[in-house]
Amino acid sequence: MITTDFVPGSPCWLDLGAPDVDAATAFYTAVFGWEAQSYGPEAGGYTSFRHGGKTVGAVGPLNEEGARSAWMLYFNTPDADATAQAVERMGGTVRVQPMDAGEDGRMAQFTDPQGGQFAVWQPAAQPGLEAVDEPGTLSWTELYTTDADAARQFYGELFGWQTEAMPMPGAEGTYWLITPAALPQERMQGGLMQLAAEHLALTGGRAYWHPVFAVADCDSTVAEVTGSGGSVQMGPEDVPGVGRLAVCLDPSGADFVVLKPSPN
Numbered sequence: 001m002i003t004t005d006f007v008p009g010s011p012c013w014l015d016l017g018a019p020d021v022d023a024a025t026a027f028y029t030a031v032f033g034w035e036a037q038s039y040g041p042e043a044g045g046y047t048s049f050r051h052g053g054k055t056v057g058a059v060g061p062l063n064e065e066g067a068r069s070a071w072m073l074y075f076n077t078p079d080a081d082a083t084a085q086a087v088e089r090m091g092g093t094v095r096v097q098p099m100d101a102g103e104d105g106r107m108a109q110f111t112d113p114q115g116g117q118f119a120v121w122q123p124a125a126q127p128g129l130e131a132v133d134e135p136g137t138l139s140w141t142e143l144y145t146t147d148a149d150a151a152r153q154f155y156g157e158l159f160g161w162q163t164e165a166m167p168m169p170g171a172e173g174t175y176w177l178i179t180p181a182a183l184p185q186e187r188m189q190g191g192l193m194q195l196a197a198e199h200l201a202l203t204g205g206r207a208y209w210h211p212v213f214a215v216a217d218c219d220s221t222v223a224e225v226t227g228s229g230g231s232v233q234m235g236p237e238d239v240p241g242v243g244r245l246a247v248c249l250d251p252s253g254a255d256f257v258v259l260k261p262s263p264n
Helices: 021-032 082-088 148-159 218-227
Strands: 011-018 035-038 047-051 053-062 070-076 093-101 103-110 117-121 138-145 164-166 175-177 192-193 207-216 231-237 243-251 255-261
Touching: 011 021, 011 117, 011 138, 021 047, 021 053, 021 218, 021 255, 047 255, 070 207, 070 255, 082 093, 082 103, 082 117, 082 148, 093 117, 117 207, 138 148, 138 255, 148 164, 148 192, 218 231, 218 243, 218 255
Parallel strands: 011 053, 070 117, 138 192, 207 255
Antiparallel strands: 011 070, 035 047, 047 053, 093 103, 103 117, 138 207, 164 175, 175 192, 231 243, 243 255
16 A cells, blocks of 8 residues: 555555646546645646545646646655665666755656656655545556566666565456565555557557546546546456456546456
8 A cells, every 4th residue: 555654665656748738637627626825826737636625636828849638646755865866876867957946855757678667756845745545546657668677677676675476357468566665465556567569559669657547436436537627548347356446548648547446
């Protein structure tokens, strides 16, 4: 489970790069019942999402030329600069050099060797998300990659992640469960799976991360997605031991998953 007592390598923030911040804000507030709070023009339109008064994510303008609209997952680090050096040493790319975000913390954005984009957050005044693992919040992170073994090695060395193999239903491959370094299985935070490049159409065959949001009712959430201009790639469908889920796209093509978890 994802928690807010962040440790190195655990997901601690996420934000959406959107071509139209106002349109994205309208979509996600309708789908999840989030409240939006803009940081003002001086922050370039960056807007936080809140659920029950607690911060659960943010959206900002998509400024990178040629980039697709997508959610960016941030993982906790005690030293963004050292992480950037490690990424480059292991064959990744630094897309955004480590930089201060006011007094809140220090961040950087990277691309892994298979093309998966991710970010890190070195907290100062702002530790990260205020609510997770409940309806309307981040509950899981997932990487689709063309080389699971290489991804496990890269992120394992970078963050110390532990990975555990779980056979996919119908012998359709292996799903690798991710747990932060030295923590028990109860702290699993995500997974990764290998897919052929032709099945990664959103990114032209490159690896990519996406968030999974917990919901109280998968089907009604999907109805909000489609009714607000989004679309559904898969589902809703029941996955034994996981819950009822659907893979969705917002109106600008950013992907995310909604999941009503199975009862414990």
